[in-house]
Amino acid sequence: MTQDIIERPRRTNNPQAMRTRILDVAADLFQRNGYNATSVHDVVRGAATTGGALHHHFATKKTLGLAVIAERVAKEVDETAIQPIMTATSAAAGIHTVFNGVADTLERNRAVSGCPLNNLALELSLADTDFREAVNTVFDRWRSALSLRLRADRPDLDASRAHDLATLVVASYSGAMAMAKASQSAEPLRACAKQLETLLGS
Amino acid sequence: MTQDIIERPRRTNNPQAMRTRILDVAADLFQRNGYNATSVHDVVRGAATTGGALHHHFATKKTLGLAVIAERVAKEVDETAIQPIMTATSAAAGIHTVFNGVADTLERNRAVSGCPLNNLALELSLADTDFREAVNTVFDRWRSALSLRLRADRPDLDASRAHDLATLVVASYSGAMAMAKASQSAEPLRACAKQLETLLGS
DNA sequence: CCAAAAACAAACCGGCTATCCTGTTTTAAT
DNA sequence: ATTAAAACAGGATAGCCGGTTTGTTTTTGG
Incomplete structure (x- = not known):
């Protein structure tokens, strides 16, 4: 009797795609549920892979984060x-x-899951220095870019004031996203946009 | 032979004090380490009590939160x-x-552990409706109080604008605290304060 | 063809939350 | 005063899920 061989689809190694997939799923889950509330098993399941494969690309959960x-x-x-x-x-x-634009997007999607940077910033930056520095780097890039743009617009603006103004914009965005998440409404974003306009218009 | 009785300090029931102590410790730990990263065991140890006692006052971790x-x-x-x-x-x-004032406090204490409301807001408001509503209530009280005060100052201000302005203030505070936490510096708060002053001064 | 990389499969130990049962203290009615 | 009931605290355990590790098999590039 000849054995019926179940044809298992041949596996294809594609490390880059695997890495990308894991990263995408992890980013999504961390964003929606938070870092601590997401288990690596959740990521494994979401990416339709195995613990070993994940470990091959990211040795620890922290590395992944x-x-x-x-x-x-x-x-x-x-x-x-x-x-x-x-x-x-x-x-x-x-x-x-x-x-x-972000407010529009939030209203199209039903749920407001917040600013990914903010979410991770508050959850992790006190617990671990590496996380804190990673988050801070992103904040700083954002703030610097904004400051530069403000000065390009208004050359009369001195560097320190531009920096402060950029800080206010970034802070109000982050805070508005936090309030939007708590109220599940895009209204805080629109309110801040309006007020920032009058401040910048002057 | 008479048995030597180890004098265990007599237990004294003091439910209110016990409840207060547990709540204080939990608030502190949730604030410093986050809700998910804190185990009820940590709270038990911190409050120098037992699992049973904690359970008696707060049936679940969520109730405590x-x-x-x-x-x-x-x-x-x-x-x-x-x-x-x-x-x-x-x-x-x-x-x-x-x-x-908050900036001063942050600089006196060495670590910036962030705004407690913000911390819990971002970590929990998407995960659980009860948490979300609890957090949102606090945000709203804050915003309403501010809006009311702004109108008391400037009766010419219409309600909608006052509300938007209050939103910007609360948002920038929250966001500045997030940035302060990520950078471990009070500077974002001071920058926002300066900019808000020019906005309100007009 | 072979060595190294990549992916799979399973299980580990530990700590988590929740619960149960026991014992003690307080309250209040008789 | 006495005593029954309610409130409170102790301690142990169950069951589950956390991150990580360990072998093994498969694929691939040189």
Whole structure:
């Protein structure tokens, strides 16, 4: 009797794709449920892989977390917050675009899961220095870019004031996202956008 | 032979004190390490009590968490943020006092553990509706109080604008605290305070 | 063809939350 | 005063899930 061989689909090694997939799933879960509330098993299941494979790419959960910040969160901040401001006709216009654009997105999706940077910042930056530095780096890039743009718009603005102004914009964005998450509403973002406009318009 | 009785200190029932102690320790640990990263065991050890006693006062960890928000975090927000603004000579002066006062405190203590409301808001408000509502209540009280004070100062201000302005103040405070935590520096708070002053001065 | 990389599979130890049962103290009615 | 009931605290345990490790098999590049 010839044995019926179950044809298991041949495995194909694709380390880059695997790494990317794990990173994507982890970023999503960390964002939605938080770092501590997400187990590596959750990530394994989500990425349809195995514990061993994950371990091969990321030795520990912390390594994975740092990679998510450096390669995913940073990119997301860059795309949704920094780029639009750099390409807009003015800093004020860019800020308007970013705040209201994000508000629109939040209203399209039903749930407000918050700013990924902020989420991880508050959960991890006190617990671990490496996490703190990774998060701080992203905050600083954002703030510097904004400060630079503000001065490009208004050369009369001195560096220190521009820096303070950029800080206020970033802070109000973060805070508004926190309030938006708590109220499950985009309204705080729109309110802040309006007020920032009057401040920048002067 | 008479048995030597080890004199164990007689137990004294003091449910209120026990409850208070547990709540205090839990609030502190949740604030410093986060909700998920804190085990009930940690709370038990910190309060120098036992699992059974804790369970008697708070059936589950979630019950404890909700109590911390409603009875500790809310009070802290009231004392450090709302009261000073209500008693100051003007809203602008009050805001100045709060932001710089907190900044001073952060610099005295070595570590910036962030705004307790913000910390728990971002960690829990998406995970659980009860938590979200508890956090949102505190945010709203804060915002309403501020809005009311702004209008008392400037009767020309219409309600909607006052509300938006209050939102910006609360948001920038929250965000500045997040940045302060990530950078372990009070500078973001001072920067925001300065910029808010020019906005309110006009 | 072979060595190294990549992916799989299973299980480990430890700590977590929740619960149970026991014993003690307080309260209040008789 | 006495005593029954309620409130309170102690301590141990169960069951589960956490992150990580350990072998082994499969794939791939040189």
